[in-house]
Amino acid sequence: MDALPLGMVSDLPSETLTPVHESEAKDYFVEKNGVRYAGTHLIIDLWGATNLDDPAHIDRVLRDAAIATGATILHGHFHHFSPNGGVSGVLVLAESHVSIHSWPERNYAALDIFVCGACDPYKTIPHLKDGFSPERIQLSEHKRGLMG
Numbered sequence: 001m002d003a004l005p006l007g008m009v010s011d012l013p014s015e016t017l018t019p020v021h022e023s024e025a026k027d028y029f030v031e032k033n034g035v036r037y038a039g040t041h042l043i044i045d046l047w048g049a050t051n052l053d054d055p056a057h058i059d060r061v062l063r064d065a066a067i068a069t070g071a072t073i074l075h076g077h078f079h080h081f082s083p084n085g086g087v088s089g090v091l092v093l094a095e096s097h098v099s100i101h102s103w104p105e106r107n108y109a110a111l112d113i114f115v116c117g118a119c120d121p122y123k124t125i126p127h128l129k130d131g132f133s134p135e136r137i138q139l140s141e142h143k144r145g146l147m148g
Contacts, residue, residue: 038145
């Protein structure tokens with residue numbers, strides 16, 4: 001997908017968008033190890049990271065990461081606070097979202113990756129490592145929509 005002008009909202013869906021007709025509606029909850037839930041939510045902190053003040057770079061890295069999970073990108077928006085300042089942004093996915101807020105002056109970024117169904121949020125990690133070269137990654141996982 002071509003890069004968008006910075007600070008702009010993209011209404012362009014990814015090429016992986018597949019329409020679901022009402023007669024084909026699916027339950028996108030998953031079951032793993034006997035546990036049924038809506039999706040997996042990763043909270044990721046990148047420490048000692050680079051390229052955190054470049055909205056176009058962040059957009060590309062997060063798009064590649066989202067596609068690697070198997071998700072469908074609906075649109076994205078990234079805001080650069082000032083030259084050499086942090087970036088806040090989000091990719092809205094058919095399966096939920098990917099978001100970031102960066103503090104380049106601290107070489108730190110906070111990411112939020114929530115995907116439903118069969119998408120695998122752990123497939124974002126190699127893309128985050130390649131794109132931001134963090135010295136350290138802190139990660140926590142939450143299962144959302146746990147069924148009793």
